[in-house]
Structure formats: structure tokens, C-alpha cells
Amino acid sequence: MRHPPRSVLAAVAGAVALIGSVTVPVVTASGAAPACSVEYSVTSQWDSGFQGAVRITNNTAAMSSWSLAFDFAGGQKLTQGWNAKWSQSGTTVTAASESYNGSLATGASVSAGFIASWSGSNAVPTSFKLNGSSCNTAVEPSPTPEPTDPADDGPPVLRASGNKLVDAGGAPRRLLGVNRSGGEFMCVQGRGIFDGPVDDASVKAIADWKANAVRIPLNEECWLGLSTIDPAYAGANYINAVKDLVAKVKAHGMTPVVELHWTYGQYTGNSAGCSDVHASCQKPMPDMQYTPSFWASVANTFKNDGTVVFDLFNEPYPDRATATTTQAWQCWRDGGSCPGIGYEVAGMQDLVDSVRGTGATNLILAGGIAYSNDLSQWLTYRPADPAGNLAAAWHVYNFNTCANESCWNSTLAPVAAQVPLVAGEIGENTCAHGFIDQVMKWFDDRGLSYLGWTWNTWDCSSGPSLISSYDGTPTAFGTGLRDHLRALNG
Template identity: 55%
Template sequence: MPRTSPRRTTAALEAATAACAALAVLPLTASAAPAAGPSCSVTYAVNDWGSGFTANVTITDTGTTPVNGWTLGYSYPGNQTLQNGWNGTWTQTGRTVTVTNPSYAPTIDPGAAYTTSANFSYTGTNTAPTAFTLNGTPCGPPPSPSPSPTPTPTPTPTPAPDGPAPAVHVSGNTLVRADGTPITLHGVNRSGAEFMCVQGHGFFDGPADQTSVAAIKAWHVNAVRVPLNEDCWLGHSDVDPAYAGPAYIDAVRGYVDLLHRNGLVAVLDLHWTDGAYTGPSAGCSDANATCQKPMPDAAGALPFWTSVARTFKGDDATLLDLFNEPYPSRATGSETSGWACWRDGGSCPGIGYQVAGMQAMVDAVRSTGADNVLLLGGLEYANDLSQWASYQPADPLHNLAASWHSYNFNACGTASCWDAQIAPLAARVPVVTGELGENDCAHGYLDTLLPWLDRHGVSYLAWAWNTWDCGSGPALISSYDGTPTAFGAGYRAHLAGS
């Protein structure tokens, strides 16, 4: 979506990898914390695949004061061996496991919960730990205020995932599953990873845990698009190291894994990139990845896509959207020169840095051996696909799709334009509407657009599953439990009936 600045927030990250079919939530039996220590409870859940498992440990502050700085401890009775962890610093000595808070989440407020996760290997029996400590104090469920002869009911758990997500590839003008059956993507955009990190606030805007993903799934979607930041992924010096490089990559990879375990296809797009640009429609004057540029920079985008492709190589349930919203024609001065810049990159008129063209980015991904479906957005913030077929890059795998963005304020915003421009292209290659929405907090535009997309077999993902004010950009929800805005209510109702 064309924008000058995102919603800025200091919301704490609550990322967690969810339990799968083998989900087990184990109530603890340790005594409540003494008054001198933190008052807390812990739940322990696993996704076990036989030779290894993901452990998800949720700490809840059940007291009246914040826990400022925390260290969780527990021990395994078997040979469970730590492989890697996230949303905390995980270490293991013998059978004893210790997790300390990450720099971006040192505090757990009263009544709040925080989930930290790790992968382990094991042989034999995967027996769960039964005792935990927080800052050295035994941490278990708070005592009941009075004895009760009636057993406490078991809380209703978050619905279990039903993954794995389907592998996707291109067949003619259709996206298909591994068995060749067609799949049309209906989904949402989960904005935040493109701006939170570079602004020093964290990884995601709002929660990225199983509960939040279950709320997305409840809208009958099968795909989530996740915008990314070039500087954060590559670990550039302008980004706080706590949110850059390996930490950022692990957060993104963990969220994609969570989506997949819930049966959801992931779409990763390069949203904010480097390159100083102050020409027409400039979003910022900063050479760093703090806004949308007319085209990505070769110096950063090509290493970015090489790294992303290596990370998700073999994961065909993840689609790669090479650049969010190109607008090179506004810099170069004409549509013809804009399309040439779009495909070929290099030295483009009006752009003062070397551009990574679509062909170079396709080549960067394919050079790693990754065969993921690649999405390529057209000109004018991905709203103009008029010359997409004429300038389509070469792909030895023939696994390309066109990405189209459609908002009520775009030039191609009528059925006559869709009939003339989008329908002919959709007859040749898959078209994925990577973003759609309207800026009036209503759904009148969607009520016309969505049935048209359905009739033409075009996939679509609405902007955005975020809780900002509809007046500052299309927001589907007012709460991460899935409560819709008026705009979101129209989209949800359409998904329920499609």
C-alpha cells in the first residue's frame, strides 16, 4: 500500500511457536511463589515429531507487581537436548535448562503472559518437566482462595493447528497444490515486520502467537502475507542488533513455521529497502530501509533474496513477493522507461542508486536452487499490470505469478479497467492480489472487487490484520482476537460465503 509512514507503536512482541497435533498443555503442581519472590504460573506445551519437539513455555505474572528481568529454570528427566531457541536466551547444562529474557521483553506485567520457545532433540521417552522456577522461586498455579469440592473445569484450549500448509506451484495460469489440484489464496496481510525493527520497537506489531493465528484462521483464510525489511534481515548497522540479523531471521522463520503448522500459506514480501531517493512520490529522504522506494537497491536486495531463498529453500508453502510496490516510472519519466527499469534494473533515470531489476532478483533466488513461487508486482504501486506480460522476466522453472494491488483510490479501480487489464493477464499467468482495501473504513469497494476476483479465479489478501485506526489506512480488525472493523466485517462476510 502506498504510504509515507506506518503506525508507530511500542507494543511488546508476544511471538510464540504453537503446538501441533501433539499439543499437550501440562498444569504444574509446584507450590505458589512465596511473598518475597514473583507470583507466577507456567504452562508447558510441546509439538512432538518423534525424534524432536518444540517446547513452548508460557510465563504468567499472577501477582500485582511487574516482573522486571526474568530467568526461567527447569530440568528434563530424560536426554532432551537443546537445539535452538527464540523469544529468550536458551542454555542447557546437563539436564537443566535456563531461559533469560530477551532485551526487547524484559518485563512481564501483572496479569500478562509471555511465551518463549525452543527446539529439542531426544531419543526414548519425551517426559515433560514438572517443576519450574522464575528468578529462583518455584513457579506454579496460584493457590485456590478456598477449598472446593467441585473440580476446576479445564479451560477450553486454543484450537489445534491442522497443518501442514500445502506446497504451491504454478501450472499454466493457475496456482496448484503438489497433487495438481488448484488452490486460490484468500488471506490477509500481517503488517509490522517491515517497520517495527527499523524503528527500534521489536519484530511484529501486535502478537504473533498461536492465539492470534487462530483468530486469523477463524476468518476462513488460507494465506498470510508478511512484509519484510531489507536492513533488518541483513543486520545493517542502522538497526538495533536485538532486532536485526539472526534475531530477525529467527523471528520471521518462527512465524512462518507457526503459519504452516496452522495450514496457512506464507507470502514474504520485500517491503522497505535501501537507496537514497528524493524524486517524485518519494516516501522519505533516508538512504536506509525506512520507507518504500521506487525500486529496490541491487547492493541490498540481491543479498537479501539470496539469503531468504536459502532460508526457505524446499518450503514451497512459502511464496516470495520480490518487491512490494514498484513505481519506477515516476522517477524515470515514462511508462516505457519505467517497465525497462522494472525488469532490467541497473542505472535507471532519476534513481541515484543501482537498481535490482526483477530479472536479477529472479536469478538471485533461482541461483540457490530454491523453486518457490515468485510474485512480481507491476508499476504504479503494483496497480498497473498493463505491460507485465511484455516485460515478464525469464524463469527456468516457469514458476512466476503477477502481484496486483487494488485500492479504491488507485487508477485501475473500476470493473472496466479490470476487464481490460487484469482479466487478459489472469488468462495467461496466475494473478495474486497481494493487497486490497479502501481508505473509508467501509467495504463498498470490496463488495464490487471481490466478486469480480472470484469470477476470474484471482487470489487475494486484504490489507491489513492490524489494529490501527481505519482513518490512517485500511485496518481489518479493532482487536487481535479478530473483532472486525466495519471494513473488516465486509471482508469477513465475503470470506464466509465464498
């Protein structure tokens, strides 16, 4: 969904070019079984910096906290990190556990990531120590454990089974909830991370509507901590804020859906949202320069938590740039050099591959073209998913082309017959709920999922808003969704 007008910061730096992701093998000495195993990888690299990751496996007695140390051998300088307390003294880098991931049982693994600068060479560290014990990094990496359900009152681990979403026990599940906008635009505008409060009380207010899911839009430049973003709202600070909101959503029994909304890449063609190369508006497709790295980082952050759902890209619209619908769908799936789009595109297949390359098996949503309102060829062009855990995403507003039951019957029903279908955004700009009432009934009759746009206190006529206060006071539009959810789930 497009947003109410916002002031946007001017671009202050040029683009950098990433090279391909590389996993770096490290040679080990022979001998007794190692006390620990470390996988070190360079997930992306550009002319003056790179993004790296470590995966630590504990092969000894359980520990309540951990500290990994290794030496940079090529003059690299750490700039930021996540999932650990990162520091550097001379050439020695230390990653110490956070309060939430310090417990490491025998055989258990934990991952952390960082960004660093380099020049001359980007030599790979050759030795690692965990709590003072030397690690042997040549062992085969442990497979990512199959995520397990949290406490009984928490959200389920979801899987696509045929055309249904099911929990670990095979019971059908639906995602019924709201969007919580803010994380996609506040940071790039230098005004914060979220729009309005995201404290426990405000999240509880969503749960009080009997919602069971919250979609959280994100910004790739803010997550990756690029230099154009105020550091207070970028990198580790941004990531930790997102993780904190995800934890609050889960604590209230709701499924978090993390979604990539705004991305890098200059597009000034038909229906352009802005002329800015930076992630300050909706672009027709994600970019190859940063988006695969974004999803690799997000997937690494949440891959051991199968309750978190990944929504690959908000509202693709390559159809506005290309000459034919076939070109649009080819661009959507395959990316590359797409007609009418001046930057290299990351297709849906690229993004699925980025997620699955981390070992993450989380449910993935992929929206169609025409701002996710057209699924007419989704089945023909759907990306291959080695985990078999892919669902179709769809958006609808009263002003969209496919906004009537005839279109839904002809284009949505065939998709919903084969794969799970999630309406990631439903809404109307009438400040009423007559239209979404029709949408919800069509989806209810087929046991499908939907989430209202949006849990923000905007003027509903300029950007459909469900609430007038973060205590959950609904607008006239929001009353329709609230009462419907309470009737279904009360």
C-alpha cells in the same frame, strides 16, 4: 500500501558497497567416499565484512544432531549467523544444529548462513569436520529436493500451472487471506519486530476468518542485520522471529507469503516516501547493493519448504521517476541505472535470479509498476524464470488509477489468462467494504487470489485496517472480508 505516520530513527551510518556473489570451490584429497560434503560460499562481500553460507550433506548414518567445525584462515571474525548456533574460538568456527534442524538422514542436507568481518584477505576454509568426521567438499552438490506437502491439514506446495495455482496433485488453489504488517517498519524504527502480538492465539484468529494465506512484509536491513538496526531486532533475532511466525501460519493451515517491503537506497524524486537512504519507507525500486543478498538469504532459509511463497518487492513505482512508461518497465525488469533514481536498481530479473541461484523452486510473485496497480505491460516485460513458477502480483485500493471494472477487464484479464494473478493487497480508506466487495466478486468470478490489507489495529481511514483487536474483532471494513471468506471457505 503506505503506512500511518511513524517516527523514524535517524540514519547513523554510511553505506557499504557489496561486490558480486561468489561460490568458492574447495579442493579435496582423493580416497574413500567422504563421510560428509560441505559447500562453502561467499554470497556477498563489502569493504569490512561479508555474508557466507554452508550447505552440509550427510553421507553416513542418520544423526539426531550435528556440529560443523572449520577454521578461518584470514583473520575473519564471526559476528552473527542463522539456521545454526554459531560460535568462534580463536580461528575455529562452530555451527551446531538448532532444535528444528538437528535430524539429518543419510543423504540429507541442511544449510546455514552467517555474517563475518574480514581485513587483508578473505581466505576460504580448507577443511571441515561434521561431528568430528572430516568432510570432502569436492563432491557435486546434491540438488535441492523437490518440496513435499506437509501434513494433510497444512498448506499445500503451490506451483504455477498455466494461469492457475495448483497443489502437488494438480488441483486448483486460491490464496485468500490477509496481510500482517509490522515486520517492515518496527525494527527500523527501533520499536520491536512486529506490530502487536504474533502469538498462536493471534494467528489462530486469522485462521478463524477462514483465511488460507498470510502475507508477511519484511525489511531487508533488518533481515541482513546491518549496523544501523538495533541488534535486538536484527539479523538472527529478526530471522528467527520471521521463521517462528511462518511456522505458526503453517500450523494453522495457511500459506505464508514472505514479501520484501522496505529497502535501502536514497530517492528524493517524485512521490518519494522519505529522504532517508535506509530502509525506512517504500522506495521506487529495490537496490542492487543489498536486495539480491536479501533474497538469496531468504531463499536459502525457506528453499526446502515449498509451502512458502516469495513476493519479490511490495510496490514498485519507477514510473514516478522516469520520463516514459517504456523506461519504467525496462527499469522494472532490468534494473541498473534507471532515469530519475539515484542508486543502482535491482530489477525483477535480478531478484528472480537471486532466488533461483540458491536452488529454490518456491512460487514467486512479481508486482507491476504504479505501486503494483499497473500490469498493462507485465506480460511483455515479465522476467524469465528457469523454474517456471512465477505469478503476477497486483494491488488495488479505491483511490488507485486502475480501480474499476473497465480497467480490470482491459489490463488484468489478459494477464490472468496467461499466468496466475494474486491481488496481494486489496483495501479502501472509507472504513467500509463496498469497494473490496466489487474487487472480490471480479476475482471470484475468475477463480483468482486476493489478500486484504491489513491485520493491524490502526485507524482504518489512515491505513485500511481489518481489525480493532488482535482477537479478530473486525472493523466495518474488515467485516466485509471476514464474512466473504467465511462464506467461501466455511
